Amino acid sequence: MLVLQSGINLLPDRPDAARKRLQGAIDQAEQAITEGRDAVQGLRSSTLVSGDFAAAFNTLGLATVGSNQNPPTFHVEVEGTPREVKPILRDEVYRIAGEALRTAFRHARAHRVEVTIRYDEQQLIVRVRDDGKGIGPETLEAKGRAGHGGLPGMRERASKIGAQLAAQFGAGRAPTRVPTPHTSFKLEAS
Secondary structure (H helix, E strand, O other): OHHHHHHHHHOOOOHHHHHHHHHHHHHHHHHHHHHHHHHHHHHHHHHHOOOOHHHHHHHHHHHHHOOOOOOOEEEEEEEOOOOOOOHHHHHHHHHHHHHHHHHHHHHOOOOEEEEEEEEOOOOEEEEEEEOOOOOOHHHHHOOOOOOOOHHHHHHHHHHHOOOEEEEEEOOOOOOOOOOOOOEEEEEEEO
């Protein structure tokens, strides 16, 4: 509310600054609404998600693709033999990867988004990659953008389950079929 009031106060003398401040308030409100919807969906997700990560990510990805005007191609790949994981691990992995997918579809302006799920003997690795505009190194170093809970929330969830979350941007880290710039989120959970 204070941001809105300060924008209104700027209107008579500095209309460009007022417009910028009010647009920032609108952007923050949109982000809050999105995060609220995602949180409510997250509360429901444990009853929706089985142990089949590929099916769950396909469903989430295809639902998100449908809301884009120029949707990127989307692909989920499974390596290794799928197995059941503990429900709390399953739910948190789903929520972390879901946030990475929503970020890729909503903000990256990507042509291709892909998820790789790898079942090793001792760990589960989920990687979400896109060929979009990427997250700048300054945002990664700051562990997220001010006022946005996506990346910090993903890190908190990973820490909660003892997983490692790596977010990468730029050349040399993408598979050959995903050109740069890009963003890659890799989650390793035991």
